[in-house]
Amino acid sequence: MMAPKIGIRQLVEFVLRQGDLNEVKNSQNTALNGAKIHRRLQSSRGEDYDSEVYLKKTVTMNGSDYVISGRADGIQLNDDGALIEEIKTSDQAYDDLSDNTRTLYWGQVKVYGYLLLQEHPELDKVTLQLTYFQVSTEKVTKEQKVLRRAELDQFFKDLITEYEYWLTLRADLRKQRNASINDLPFPFPAFRPGQRELAAAVYKTVRLNKRLFVEAPTGTGKTISTLFPAVKALGEDLIERLFYLTAKQSTRHVAEEAIDLMKHDGLVIKSITLTAKDQIRFPEEQDLLPEENPFMIGYYDRLKPALKDLLTHENQITRPVIERYARKHTVDPFEFSLDASLFCDVIICDYNYLFDPLVYLQRFFSEGDDDNFFLVDEAHNLVSRARDMYSAAVSDQAIGSLLKLARPDKTQPSDDLQQALKKVRRSFTRISQSLLDDGVTEQVTPDPPEPLLRTLRTFNEFVTDWMTQQKPSPLLDAVRDYFFACLTFVKIGDLYDGSYQTRFVLDGHHLTVKELCLDPSDFLDGSLKLGAGAVLFSATLSPMAYYQRVLGGEANSLAYQLPSPFPPKHQAILVTQYVQTTYRERERNVDRIIQSLHALVTGKTGNYLVFFPSYGYLSQIKSAFEQTYPDIATTSQESVMNAAARQAFLDQFQADNPSTLVGFCVLGGLFSEGIDLRGDRLIGVAVVSVGLPGLNPETNLIRDYYDHQNGQGFAYAYQLPGMNNVLQAAGRLIRSSHDTGIILLLDQRFASQRYVDLFPSHWQYYQTIQSLPQLSATIANFWHQTKEESTN
Known part of the structure; x- marks a missing residue:
């Protein structure tokens, strides 16, 4: 069994921090810029200077081994002795740094100095150099201290002694975790079709430190199929920490529910869900300066008792749990959640904690760590999110x-x-x-x-x-x-x-x-390299080569696509050849669209969703539909909806509705993914148009960029993002093996080869419809056959 690793920065900061929580001033520095400055300074040193030197030491406590490790910025060994350098970058002037900040900086250099002398028993002393680069002025400040072996031995001993309780706690938690995982069963009586293969692929990816892109259609059980094998890998010490990264809060709840399922089968694991700072901070903190905030004053003096209390009594650390203990111990809930995450095995959080260059988690991602592994849920969302993260x-x-x-x-x-x-x-x-x-x-x-x-x-x-x-x-x-x-x-x-x-x-x-x-793929690739590997998964990652290209995995990743676990004939895929929705043709096709929708929703009483590429188009068709068919109940997505309004919208779609309900929604919006209307809560989905993003200068720049890169500018900028929205919306329909329904694609372009090539395999029985009478007959025939099959 591999000994657990403790990062030097983590060790020093945890033990030596004290007093108030002084939030770091907003710096103009970035991780990338900081790395450039490091390289610049390192390259200016002499020939006998080695940069980024990995140092480690195994420490045995209470019968367990721990590896204390980190990378020294620079080491110089020559006849004059040994020098070890730590480089720090910030906007603040060196003289303005707090005493505690300097203590932490020197603490790191001292640990590196101690480890260096352990590797060189012939040396009795080492020169420690702290090099501070003020980014805003490019002023460099250097300070040196010469420390002898005995001084550094005592410093390290004191550091470890103080940390002993936490090392022992981590070891006990780890033993308990691994023992619970050893015989952990899959939390369902049987695997769905394709689920066992997906779980095996994820496990192999973790074991081999690879990057895997997975398309797993709705119903595959993606969350448990990725979390379960990754947790198994944790139990075998293949990795030490698992990050489950999501785009939406609803998806984070699904991950929490999956862990809860395994907990009922005996899993004992520390998981935490991180909540954005502006959402979790207590209301009474909002308008207070840090020096006036009781949750920040003396924060580090109360942190360790608060952590001990939390970790002793809780395993699933959700937002309400963090808030409860933060109030009990009067500590800032956001910072408390970050400090608690250091002791957790599974960290559920938003994409930006790994990928965003401005708000990434420095305590985990200031440098690479092969003990981390990433599960990236709904990875199709990362394309636009990443462009936003790296634009301003x-x-x-x-x-x-x-x-x-x-x-x-x-x-x-x-x-x-x-x-x-x-x-x-x-x-x-x-x-x-x-x-x-x-x-x-x-x-x-x-x-x-x-x-x-x-x-x-x-x-x-x-x-x-x-x-x-x-x-x-x-x-x-x-x-x-x-x-x-x-x-x-x-x-x-x-x-x-x-x-x-x-x-x-x-x-x-x-x-x-x-x-x-226009293309954040290199940045995403760099972020994913901060861990041992990653699995990026979604119900819609077609064409796979496109997603591997735009998400940074073109040269170094594997791909895996699962078939749908449900019988393809449970849904009818109908493409209307007689409807045109291009901007020029929209007005002339309004009547055809509302008549086609009427044919769909009168084929069988039930609940239906209709998706549009914009609110303007939605409003136009909805108004015409309501005027022509006033007896059919309708509801509509609004441009701004809070959580209560969203839930109220979904609550209208009940399985026992005595009459038909038609919901009008927007492609790529709140209700086109992440909602689960099973059984008769939804029996039909219509998509009006191929979902192309509206023509605009910035999307045209993306088109021109990829035209130059690979000649596929229109596909990368317009067609593929639009089609993904279509597939996500259509995926709301079949959610379980008993679901049946109709997907109506209202645009003749869907029947062109350019789009048919993008259809998933479970759309193999799609039908082209040439006229409104044919549509009505096909819908009636589908429901008739479905009724016959259910009675046999």
Whole structure:
């Protein structure tokens, strides 16, 4: 059995942190930028300097072994002795760092120094060097300390002694976990068709440290089929920590339910669900500065008792559990959840905790760790999410109102803030004037907007200091919002490569500058490499080569596609050849569409969903349908719906509805995926149009990029994302082996080879419909046959 690993940074921070929770100032630095600075400094060292040196030591406590390990930024061994360097980057001046921050920095260097002397018994001392790079000014500060072996031995001994309880706790939790997993059965009486094969493929992927893309149609039981084998791998110490990454809160609940299922079969495992900071922070914290917040004052002095209490009494650590213990011990719930996650085996969280360059979990992903493994649910959602994560926009629109708020008065002089804002406005004005001189209102360039970035870096530095001197006020809130937009823009500006375009848009008197990441695949690939491997899965990942390309797995991944576990003839796939929904033809086809929908929903009394590519189109058809068929009950998705409104919409779709209900929804929206209307709660789905995203300049840039890359620009930018939305919506229909129903595709383009080639295998019995009478007859025949089969 492999000894569990404890990261040096994790060890030092856990033991040596004390006092208040001082949230790190919002830095303009990014992980990528920090890595570039590290490489730059490392490359400037001498020939006898080795960078990124892996150091480790096995420590035995209470009969169990633990590996203390990490990578030293640099080591220099020569006749003059040994030097070990730790490089840190931040926006703050070195003199402004808190005493505790410096203690943590030096703590890491001391552990590296201790480990180096363990490997070199001929040495009695080592020079420790802390190199601090202030990103905003590029000022480098170096400090050195020479420590002898005895001093470092004592430091390490004290560190481990303090951590002994937590090491022992981790070992006990691990033994208990592995023992419970050893004989853990699959939590259902039998595997569904394809489920055993999927579980085996996931297990092999973990064992071989690979990356696997899986298309598992609705009904395969994707969540349990991926979690169960991954948990088995945990029990065999193939990995130490499992991240279950999702796009939506509803999917996180499904993962929690899967773990709960295994718990009832004897699984003892620590799982935690991470909730976004702005959602989990207590209401009374919202308007308080950290130095006034009772949940942050003395946080680290109360953290260890709070963790001990939580970990001793809870296994499934959900949001309500975190909140309960956070209140009990008066600790900030968000930070408490992050600290608790260090002791958990399964971490359920949003995509951004791994992939987002601005908010990723530094405690886990500051460097690679082969003890981590990733399960990425509903991976088709990651395509657009990743583009958003690596793109940013900033405008001059808010500057006018900020200047009015910042007018100096006797109570709050703001001359300096006004001057800083005016400098930003002048930078925007120069760009706007350049566009006007060229006679255009839009311009696109592959170059980063460097003059604007320079101005915003200076502005951000000023505001960072300015905010620390302010009391809560409307001005502070407004400036903070604009500062965050500028900060994000600057950080994304540091990431520019060949996949970026800058778009300048002059709309009236206001200018918006957008940094557009057209292809985030290299960034995603880099994030996935921070673990031993990954399984990316969804009900719709076709064509597989497209998803492997856009999600960073083209060169180093495996693919696996399962057939549907349900009989294909349980659903009729009907393609209307007589309906055209292109923009030019929409008006002339309204009557054909509503008559076709009427034929669908009068074929059998029940519940139906109809999906459209936009709210405008939805409204047009719904209005015409209601005017023509006022006796048929309808309901509609709204553009803004809270959780209660969403649930109220779904609650209308009951199995015992005495009359027909038609729900009008939007493709790619709230109800096109992640909802489960089993049995007679849904018996038909119609999709109006092939779901192409609306033509717009930014999607055209994506098209042009992939045209240059592989000649498939239209497919990558428009057709494939649209078809995925269609398949997701159609997937709402057949949710179990007893479900039956009709999928009606209202657009003649669906019958073209370009689209038929994208149909999943369980759509093999699709039928083309040439006329409205044929549609009515086909629907009647389907329900007649279904009734006969159910009575036999």
